[in-house]
Amino acid sequence: MKAIVDLFSTDYGLLSLAVLLFIPFMAWWFYRFFARKMEESERAQQQRRS
Template sequence: MKALSDLLSTDYGLMSLVVIAFVIFMSVWFGRFFKRHMDEDAAAAAKAEQSGRPVP
């Protein structure tokens, strides 16, 4: 209980929560960013394959 109290009431506890939230946000953002670009590259490769161009 002391740890939870420290986490929510001290400056270093609140900063820890900010850092944890930021890291979670970054992981979600990077995951969506990479997924979007992988899907775009897959679509471009499929389109190039259908048109008969070599895929780089």
């Protein structure tokens, strides 16, 4: 119980929580970003071949 109280009431707990929430968001953003770039690159290569 003290860990949960520390997580939400101390500065190091709140920073830890922010990092824990930011990392999955960052992974999702990078996945979308790179997937979009790969699709754009693939379309550009197919247009060059045509």
